[in-house]
Structures are given as C-alpha cells and as structure tokens.
Amino acid sequence: MSTAFRLSQRAAWAEGQPISDLMAQALANPDLISLAAGFVDQETLPVDATRQAVDALLTDPPDAQAALQYGTTPGYLPLREALLDRFLASNPVPHPVSTRQVVVTAGSNQLLHLVAETLLNPGDIVLCAAPTYLVFLGTLNNLGARSLGVTSDQQGMIPEALEDTLQGLEKTGDLARVKAIYLVPYFDNPSGATMTAQRRAEVVRLAKRWSRGHRIHVISDCAYRELKYTGDDEPSVRCFDEEGDTVIVAGTFSKSFSPGIRVGWGILPEDLVDPVCNQKGNIDFGSPNFSQHLMAKVLELGLFEPHVERLRVEYHRKLRCMLEAADEFLGPLSGVHWAAPSGGLYVWVHLPESVRTGPQGRLFDVAIGEGVLYVPGQFCYPREGEPVRANTMRLSFGVQSCPRIRAGLESLARAIAIVQRGES
Amino acid sequence: MSTAFRLSQRAAWAEGQPISDLMAQALANPDLISLAAGFVDQETLPVDATRQAVDALLTDPPDAQAALQYGTTPGYLPLREALLDRFLASNPVPHPVSTRQVVVTAGSNQLLHLVAETLLNPGDIVLCAAPTYLVFLGTLNNLGARSLGVTSDQQGMIPEALEDTLQGLEKTGDLARVKAIYLVPYFDNPSGATMTAQRRAEVVRLAKRWSRGHRIHVISDCAYRELKYTGDDEPSVRCFDEEGDTVIVAGTFSKSFSPGIRVGWGILPEDLVDPVCNQKGNIDFGSPNFSQHLMAKVLELGLFEPHVERLRVEYHRKLRCMLEAADEFLGPLSGVHWAAPSGGLYVWVHLPESVRTGPQGRLFDVAIGEGVLYVPGQFCYPREGEPVRANTMRLSFGVQSCPRIRAGLESLARAIAIVQRGES
Numbered sequence: 001m002s003t004a005f006r007l008s009q010r011a012a013w014a015e016g017q018p019i020s021d022l023m024a025q026a027l028a029n030p031d032l033i034s035l036a037a038g039f040v041d042q043e044t045l046p047v048d049a050t051r052q053a054v055d056a057l058l059t060d061p062p063d064a065q066a067a068l069q070y071g072t073t074p075g076y077l078p079l080r081e082a083l084l085d086r087f088l089a090s091n092p093v094p095h096p097v098s099t100r101q102v103v104v105t106a107g108s109n110q111l112l113h114l115v116a117e118t119l120l121n122p123g124d125i126v127l128c129a130a131p132t133y134l135v136f137l138g139t140l141n142n143l144g145a146r147s148l149g150v151t152s153d154q155q156g157m158i159p160e161a162l163e164d165t166l167q168g169l170e171k172t173g174d175l176a177r178v179k180a181i182y183l184v185p186y187f188d189n190p191s192g193a194t195m196t197a198q199r200r201a202e203v204v205r206l207a208k209r210w211s212r213g214h215r216i217h218v219i220s221d222c223a224y225r226e227l228k229y230t231g232d233d234e235p236s237v238r239c240f241d242e243e244g245d246t247v248i249v250a251g252t253f254s255k256s257f258s259p260g261i262r263v264g265w266g267i268l269p270e271d272l273v274d275p276v277c278n279q280k281g282n283i284d285f286g287s288p289n290f291s292q293h294l295m296a297k298v299l300e301l302g303l304f305e306p307h308v309e310r311l312r313v314e315y316h317r318k319l320r321c322m323l324e325a326a327d328e329f330l331g332p333l334s335g336v337h338w339a340a341p342s343g344g345l346y347v348w349v350h351l352p353e354s355v356r357t358g359p360q361g362r363l364f365d366v367a368i369g370e371g372v373l374y375v376p377g378q379f380c381y382p383r384e385g386e387p388v389r390a391n392t393m394r395l396s397f398g399v400q401s402c403p404r405i406r407a408g409l410e411s412l413a414r415a416i417a418i419v420q421r422g423e424s
Numbered sequence: 425m426s427t428a429f430r431l432s433q434r435a436a437w438a439e440g441q442p443i444s445d446l447m448a449q450a451l452a453n454p455d456l457i458s459l460a461a462g463f464v465d466q467e468t469l470p471v472d473a474t475r476q477a478v479d480a481l482l483t484d485p486p487d488a489q490a491a492l493q494y495g496t497t498p499g500y501l502p503l504r505e506a507l508l509d510r511f512l513a514s515n516p517v518p519h520p521v522s523t524r525q526v527v528v529t530a531g532s533n534q535l536l537h538l539v540a541e542t543l544l545n546p547g548d549i550v551l552c553a554a555p556t557y558l559v560f561l562g563t564l565n566n567l568g569a570r571s572l573g574v575t576s577d578q579q580g581m582i583p584e585a586l587e588d589t590l591q592g593l594e595k596t597g598d599l600a601r602v603k604a605i606y607l608v609p610y611f612d613n614p615s616g617a618t619m620t621a622q623r624r625a626e627v628v629r630l631a632k633r634w635s636r637g638h639r640i641h642v643i644s645d646c647a648y649r650e651l652k653y654t655g656d657d658e659p660s661v662r663c664f665d666e667e668g669d670t671v672i673v674a675g676t677f678s679k680s681f682s683p684g685i686r687v688g689w690g691i692l693p694e695d696l697v698d699p700v701c702n703q704k705g706n707i708d709f710g711s712p713n714f715s716q717h718l719m720a721k722v723l724e725l726g727l728f729e730p731h732v733e734r735l736r737v738e739y740h741r742k743l744r745c746m747l748e749a750a751d752e753f754l755g756p757l758s759g760v761h762w763a764a765p766s767g768g769l770y771v772w773v774h775l776p777e778s779v780r781t782g783p784q785g786r787l788f789d790v791a792i793g794e795g796v797l798y799v800p801g802q803f804c805y806p807r808e809g810e811p812v813r814a815n816t817m818r819l820s821f822g823v824q825s826c827p828r829i830r831a832g833l834e835s836l837a838r839a840i841a842i843v844q845r846g847e848s
Contacts, residue, residue: 002669003632005639006603007699011542014702045492051482058475068469068682106530109709118435135709142706179430208427215429245426258492260713275431278438282566285533285559288712289684 009122014142021359026373033408034373035395038189038345042399044314045258049303050294057297071289073277075104075265079296083251083265086299091236095244101268103276106287108223108252108264113139114283115219115248115266118275119179120145126219127165127181129157130386131348131394133189133221134379136182141383146177149386154339156188156195157181159202165385166210180217180248181207185237187224187344190380190394194234194342201240208246217269219248226256226308228343229316238267245269253295255345256308262288263295315345321402322347322395322409329413336416345398348377351391355419358390367415372408433546438566445783450797457832458797459819462613462769466823468738469682473727474718481721495713497701499528499689503720507675507689510723515660519668525692527700530711532647532676532688537563538707539643539672539690542699543603544569550643551589551605553581554810555772555818557613557645558803560606565807570601573810578763580612580619581605583626589809590634604641604672605631609661611648611768614804614818618658618766625664632670641693643672650680650732652767653740662691669693677719679769680732686712687719739769745826746771746819746833753837760840769822772801775815779843782814791839796832 026034058064074080080102088097105111120126122144128137130149140147148169151161162181169175181203185195195203207216220237241247252264268276280286298304323340326347330336335352357363358376367374377392395412397405450458482488498504504526512521529535544550546568552561554573564571572593575585586605593599605627609619619627631640644661665671676688692700704710722728747764750771754760759776781787782800791798801816819836821829 002667003635003637003639005543005641005695008541008543008545008548010545011699011703014699014706039494042489042493045489047482047485047488047492050488050492051478054475054478054482058471058478061471064471064474065466065469066684068471068474068684069466070463070678070683106708106712107710110707113707117432119429119432121432121434124432135706139706142703211427213427215427217429243426254494258714259494260490260492260717262710262712262714271429275435275438279435279566282438282559282563283534283537283707284530284686286531286686288530288686288715290682290686290715291712293684 009144010142013144022373022375025368029368031371032368032373033371033400033404033411035400035405035408036373036375037399038396039399040255040259041314044311046303046307049298049307050258053294053297053301053303056301057293067290067293069289071286071292073281073286074273075287076289076292076296079104079292082296082299084267087236087267090233091239093238093244094242097244097267101270101273103266103268103273103280104287104292105264105266105280106284107254107259107262108221108250109135110287111250111264111266112136112219112221114276114279115272116140116143116145117279118272119217123177124179125169125174125177127162127178128382129183129188129191130382131190131377131380131392132182132382133184136221137382146384147382148384149382151386152191152193154193155199156185156193157183157199157203159199159206162203162206166206175210176213178210178216180219182219182221183237184221184223185234186222187227187341189224189344190346190375190377191348192339192341192344192346197234200234200237204237204240204246215245217248218246219250221250223250223252223255224344225251227312227315227345229312229319231342245271248272256311257295257298257304261291261294263291315398318397318402318405321405322397325406325409329409333413333416333420345396347395347397349393349395350389351393351416352420353391355416356390357393361390363415363419366418367412370411370415372411372415374412433568434566437568446797446799449792453792455795456792456797457795457824457828457835459824459829459832460797460799461823462820463823464679464683465738468735470727470731473722473731474682477718477721477725477727480725481717491714491717493713495710495716497705497710498697499711500713500716500720503528503716506720506723508691511660511673511691514657515663517662517668518666521668521691525694525697527690527692527697527704528711528716529688529690529704530708531678531683531686532645532674533559534711535674535688535690536560536643536645538700538703540564540567540569541703542696543641547601548603549593549598549601551586551602552806553607553612553615554806555614555801555804555816556606556806557608560645561806570808571806572808573806575810576615576617578617579623580609580617581607581623581627583623583630586627586630590630599634600637602634602640604643606643606645607661608645608647609658610646611651611765613648613768614770614799614801615772616763616765616768616770621658624658624661628661628664628670639669641672642670643674645674647674647676647679648768649675651736651739651769653736653743655766669695672696680735681719681722681728685715685718687715739822742821742826742829745829746821749830749833753833757837757840757844769820771819771821773817773819774813775817775840776844777815779840780814781817785814787839787843790842791836794835794839796835796839798836
C-alpha cells in the first residue's frame with residue numbers, strides 16, 4: 001500500500017506541457033514528416049569541427065584537466081571574454097559591458113529560467129509578443145507568473161500596442177506586477193519576425209519610462225541571430241540601453257553550432273549578476289565545464305565562423321524550398337497566407353479564421369493522417385492579452401530535406417483542402 | 425538615473441552563500457593550502473579515457489551527430505540503461521525499477537534541485553543528518569524550505585533521534601510539512617559517516633510509518649559511493665523500499681570520473697518521474713546531450729572501472745596521509761578528535777568546545793595567517809533541530825598532494841595551539 005505524495009505548487013504549475021504531447025505524436029508515427037520540431041538539421045552538425053576542438057583541448061594535459069574539473073558558477077572566463085568580444089564587435093553599446101556581466105549557462109533556456117526565477121514572484125507579469133516562444137511560456141507558467149501578449153506584426157512587438165497594454169495595466173492596478181518585456185527580436189520563434197532598430201529603441205524607451213517604483217527589464221532572446229540569410233543585421237536591443245540597466249541579452253550556440261554541447265549565455269545588467277549566479281549555484285552548481293572549454297576552443301581555433309557560414313547557406317536553401325512549396329501548394333488555397341522570414345528556422349502560417357489548427361480541431365488529425373505534423377499556433381500565445389489566433393501554425397524548415405519539406409507542404413495543403421471542403 | 429529592481433522572493437532567499445565567501449578567501453590568498461574545496465584531484469582527471477571515448481564517439485558520423493543534437497528531457501536511453509544495469513548489479517531491490525525511472529541530470533546537484541522543486545513548498549521541512557551537505561542546505565534555503573537537523577554519529581543519522589524528531593513535529597503540528605528525509609549514506613559530506621544496513625532499513629521504515637496523509641520520501645545522495653577504500657559495500661537505501669515508492673537515489677560521475685563532464689542521475693519512484701521531468705523541461709530543456717553520450721561511451725568501452733580503481737588507490741593513499749598527519753600534529757592537542765572514514769573525500773574534526781571555527785571566530789583568521797583554509801563546520805548544519813557545533817571543521821584530502829596535506833595539518837595544529845594559548 002503506497003501513500004500518495006503531494007506535489008509542490010511549482011510541480012502542479014508545470015503539468016500538461018503541450019510540446020510533450022506533440023513529441024509523443026511524432027514518436028508514435030515515425031513515418032510522419034515533422035515540420036514541428038525546432039531541432040537543427042542533423043546532417044549539418046559540426047562533427048569535424050568538434051573533433052578538431054576536442055583534439056586540441058585534450059592534447060595539453062593541464063588544459064584537458066582544467067576542462068574536466070569543476071568550473072565556476074558564472075562560467076569559464078576565456079569563453080566569457082570571447083563572447084563579450086564577439087558581442088561588442090557588432091554592437092556599439094552606449095553603456096560599457098564588462099566580462100563580469102557575461103554568465104554562461106546550459107543553453108539559453110537555462111539563462112531565461114534563471115532570470116525569470118530571479119525577477120518573478122507568482123502573479124508577476126511578463127509582456128510578450130503574441131505569438132511568442134512557447135518554451136518560455138512554459139517556464140513562466142511553471143513559476144506561477146502571468147504571460148500577457150502584446151499585439152505584434154511582421155516587425156515583432158508593436159510599441160504603440162505595448163504602451164496601450166501598459167496603460168491598461170496601470171488602470172487595473174497591475175502595473176506594479178509587470179517585471180519584464182520578453183522579445184525574440186531576430187527571426188522570432190514562431191513568427192519569423194525581425195524587429196526594426198526603431199522598434200527596439202522604442203521598446204527600451206517604454207520599459208524605462210514605465211519603470212515606476214521598480215525597474216521593468218527587457219529580455220532580448222537572440223537564439224537565432226547568427227542564422228541570418230538576407231537583409232542587414234540589426235543592432236542588439238542592448239544598443240538602446242543608455243544606462244545599461246534594463247536590457248538582458250540571451251544567446252546560445254545551440255542553433256548556430258550544436259544543441260548537444262549546450263552552451264548558452266546571458267549579458268546582464270551589473271546588479272543582476274550576483275542574484276542570477278546565486279540561483280545558478282543552487283540549481284546546478286555550475287554548467288558543464290567541459291562543454292564551455294570545448295566551445296572556447298572552437299572559437300579560438302576559428303572553427304565557428306566557417307561552420308555558421310555553411311549553416312546559413314544550407315538553411316537559406318531550405319527556407320527557399322519551403323517558400324517555393326508554400327507558393328505552389330498553399331498559394332492556391334483561399335485565406336492562407338504567410339510571410340518570408342529573413343533568417344531563423346520558422347515560417348508562420350495563417351489559415352482562414354474558420355480553421356482550427358489545435359489538437360481539438362479537425363485539421364490536426366487530418367494532417368497526421370496525410371503524413372505531416374506542425375506546431376499548432378495556439379501553443380505560442382501568452383495566456384492573457386492579445387487573443388489566441390487558433391487558425392495559425394508554425395512550420396519549421398530546419399530538420400527535413402528539401403524533398404520532404406516539399407512533400408510535407410503538399411500533404412498539409414491536401415489536409416487543409418479536406419477540412420475546408422468539410423470532408424474527413 | 426537607474427530605477428532599482430525588485431528581486432523575487434526566491435532571489436532574496438538565495439542571498440549570502442557562505443561557500444562563495446570561502447572561495448573568495450582562497451582566491452585572494454593563492455599561497456593558502458586549501459583543505460576546504462571538495463574538488464577532485466586535478467592530476468587524476470581522466471584525460472586519456474575521455475580522449476578514447478570522444479574518438480570513438482566522433483568516428484561514427486551518425487553517432488557523432490546524435491551526440492551533437494538535442495536530447496530528450498529524461499536523458500540518453502543507452503546511458504540510462506547502463507546506469508540501471510550497474511545499479512541493479514550491486515543492489516538487489518525488492519521492488520522492480522525500470523529504465524523510465526532513471527533521469528539524467530547535470531550533476532547530482534541538479535537532480536537534488538529538481539526533486540526539491542517538485543516536492544517542496546515554502547515552509548516545508550526536510551530532515552537531514554546534522555551535519556549534512558552544505559550545498560543542499562543552500563538549495564533548500566533557496567526554495568524557502570526548512571532544513572531540520574537530526575542527531576547523527578559515525579554511522580550517520582540515528583533512527584531513534586529521527587523518530588524523536590518526528591514525534592516532536594507531530595506535537596507541534598508540523599508533521600504535515602515534513603516532505604523528505606535527506607541522507608548521504610556513503611562517506612557523508614562532511615562527516616565521513618557511512619550508514620549501516622540496519623540504519624538504512626530503519627530510516628526507510630520510519631519514513632513509511634510516519635507517512636500519514638502524504639508520503640515522506642527518503643533522498644539517498646550517493647555522490648561518493650564509488651570512492652570506497654576499506655570495508656564492505658553497503659546495500660543501497662533503495663533495497664529497503666519494499667513498495668519502491670519512498671526512496672529517491674541520486675548519483676553522479678562528478679567524483680568518480682569528471683565533474684567537468686557533469687553527468688548525474690536519479691532513480692525515482694515511478695510516480696515522481698513525470699513531475700520531475702516537467703520541471704526539468706522548463707529549467708534547462710534537457711541536460712547536455714554530448715556529455716551523456718560521452719559517459720555512455722566511457723561505460724561501453726570499459727574505461728570507467730579501471731579509472732575509478734586508480735582513483736580509489738590514489739585517494740586512499742591521501743586519506744592515509746591526512747590521518748597520519750592528523751595523528752602527528754592534531755593528536756597531541758587536547759580535546760581535538762576525528763574519525764577515519766572508509767571512503768569519500770572528507771575528515772570531520774571536533775575541536776574543544778571553546779574554539780569557534782567560523783569566520784567570526786579567531787581560529788579562521790589565524791589559520792589563514794598560518795597558510796591553511798578549512799570549511800567551518802557551522803556551514804554544514806541545518807537551520808533548525810540539532811544545535812550547531814561551532815567547534816567543528818571539514819577537511820578535504822581530495823585536492824592537495826601528500827606533502828601539502830601534511831603541511832596543511834601542521835599549520836592547522838599551530839593555529840589551534842595559538843588560539844588555545846590565547847595569543848593572536
């Protein structure tokens with residue numbers, strides 16, 4: 001006879017992650033063409049570059065031993081220096097940043113979690129683009145925090161809508177609960193949107209202007225920044241933070257090099273460094289040091305840039321495949337539209353209002369029947385604010401080959417046509 | 425002009441970690457002989473074994489790509505299978521364990537954090553040996569949980585004292601807040617104590633008997649289990665869990681192979697697996713997959729056992745150096761005593777009642793002046809329950825060479841003598 005145990009409040013908040021159900025679907029139907037997963041292309045993973053870096057790392061015994069030993073909570077100093085140098089080289093910041101402000105984490109997700117843990121009490125509010133990165137919505141939910149969607153378009157969060165939202169929260173007495181504004185300003189996951197420099201500046205200005213009694217931080221999640229295929233690079237949101245106290249930058253090598261090595265980082269306002277590191281010390285007592293030394297060696301040996309350049313070529317090719325297939329198969333369907341992103345891994349698709357893309361709607365099952373899996377757009381909407389667009393979906397071109405992307409879009413178009421004709 | 429930000433309650437709870445101050449002391453005094461750090465011996469780190477495993481891993485492109493790709497939240501299946509096989513080979517469990525119950529984490533600290541996060545609300549109580557592992561006390565504190573020390577001796581937590589504590593908590597109406605009993609049953613950090621099979625059985629029996637209305641889990645932190653130098657191996661605490669619902673086992677390769685690769689694991693009751701994985705998905709979206717594939721390869725190639733056998737020889741030698749030096753230098757001092765552990769990395773020392781070992785007492789500064797650093801015992805005591813013994817210290821023999829261990833003990837004896845004579 002077993003006595004039941006009680007879950008913590010946190011554990012209760014963490015239940016029912018939609019992405020797990022999607023992955024279960026994919027596993028149960030191995031023949032499916034998954035346009036759902038945000039994984040990177042297995043074929044492009046840097047086996048040779050990793051081997052060269054590991055060889056170099058393990059050849060020198062003191063270096064090798066240092067990599068195999070415990071590291072420090074904020075991370076390996078030479079890596080943090082290299083990350084900061086790279087950042088400053090392309091982002092003229094008005095307020096200086098020191099190496100102390102760079103903290104290395106196990107992927108940028110861990111950085112986002114640590115920052116959320118440091119800033120948010122249950123009931124606190126984070127303003128997000130609508131739609132936004134679904135895993136971060138899970139993190140907020142797990143903390144009992146409120147996610148609130150701000151109207152967004154193909155240049156990301158709309159500053160006027162942000163201001164309206166802040167005014168509305170002031171009226172309802174909720175402004176004191178707003179702790180952060182979360183942006184994915186480069187090739188947003190899922191919308192593909194890239195914020196213009198003007199919008200970046202405006203969001204930072206609004207965060208500062210509405211910081212009354214307490215600071216509202218701007219979290220700039222740059223997971224996809226390296227994966228730019230067309231257009232100009234935009235300056236970091238940090239470039240518009242005159243005092244250097246407002247913007248938190250999150251970065252990662254997961255998309256640009258290897259998610260398995262799993263090295264991310266944050267560039268934090270000076271006074272956030274200690275609180276974030278205190279959390280980190282209690283949560284994992286330091287991220288894997290070997291991974292950090294390995295990535296430092298990859299950068300030192302000049303192996304990173306050529307790899308990411310190859311990635312750009314390859315993903316740009318796949319993006320074109322997806323856009324061409326979309327034109328061919330989705331184009332003829334009335335009320336279906338999408339925008340071409342200039343980087344990243346995702347194309348965001350709107351269907352006619354009447355079509356529900358979620359697991360409760362017909363399309364999801366019909367699409368699986370036709371052999372294709374997508375991420376229902378509803379999972380990417382914050383819990384409050386901007387209403388959920390249940391007629392949207394996220395398609396990823398990262399994992400599949402061009403022929404399978406094309407076959408997937410053909411199946412998807414067939415499924416949409418079936419649902420629109422009212423067949424099953 | 426910068427607006428102040430508000431820390432979360434969590435962040436406030438996480439402030440003031442004593443270990444950070446100790447590390448700062450060590451860094452500020454590089455000539456110090458640190459007997460404080462629980463690091464492993466840099467010279468013994470497995471450079472060759474790691475190279476062999478990495479070579480094997482990266483030689484086969486599909487294997488290599490899988491290691492560089494995202495993994496799953498519970499971890500790499502072949503590694504989890506190998507961990508379970510190893511566990512079952514030396515621990516006859518009365519209730520079956522499946523691979524599903526094995527979850528891989530970034531070190532055992534992450535597992536402990538995830539379990540604490542899953543089970544504990546602020547104000548909940550975890551019963552610990554007194555003294556106990558100081559980093560876990562920090563984790564509990566960070567969650568707003570209460571740590572409560574149970575009287576312990578050289579066989580660890582005393583079951584009769586545990587029962588007295590539970591009875592006392594029942595009387596004060598606090599029994600409903602007791603969620604777990606935390607043990608480090610092999611070569612405890614810091615006490616060096618190993619629990620007898622009888623005590624293990626008794627603690628599990630008590631946990632089950634006192635599980636009224638809700639389950640009280642037993643967390644068995646086996647970080648040092650592989651580092652056994654003398655005596656017989658004791659069966660896992662899990663061997664006394666007839667229903668398989670009470671005991672959580674935490675393990676790690678940090679001490680037995682490499683803390684830099686940072687792979688730990690948990691063996692969980694069936695109904696804890698999903699809640700723990702839900703937390704994990706939100707906190708780091710999966711532990712580094714490359715590290716997991718690397719450790720799986722280390723096990724597969726038979727590189728682990730020879731390495732840990734070398735470690736046992738080397739650390740046993742260092743333990744003997746420390747015990748001999750203790751006999752020689754501390755032995756003549758009245759009121760100073762310690763016990764010889766049969767494994768692990770620590771010797772726990774009692775000084776006369778009048779000597780305070782903490783940073784506020786004289787000994788700590790005098791010892792630094794004499795060139796040696798130790799961990800003040802007070803940091804290792806839970807916040808409530810068994811009173812803090814301020815006259816204790818933890819000495820680690822893991823990092824230093826035998827001559828430096830000897831020199832460190834000589835300096836420490838000199839410092840104690842100075843303080844006892846009332847000089848400064």
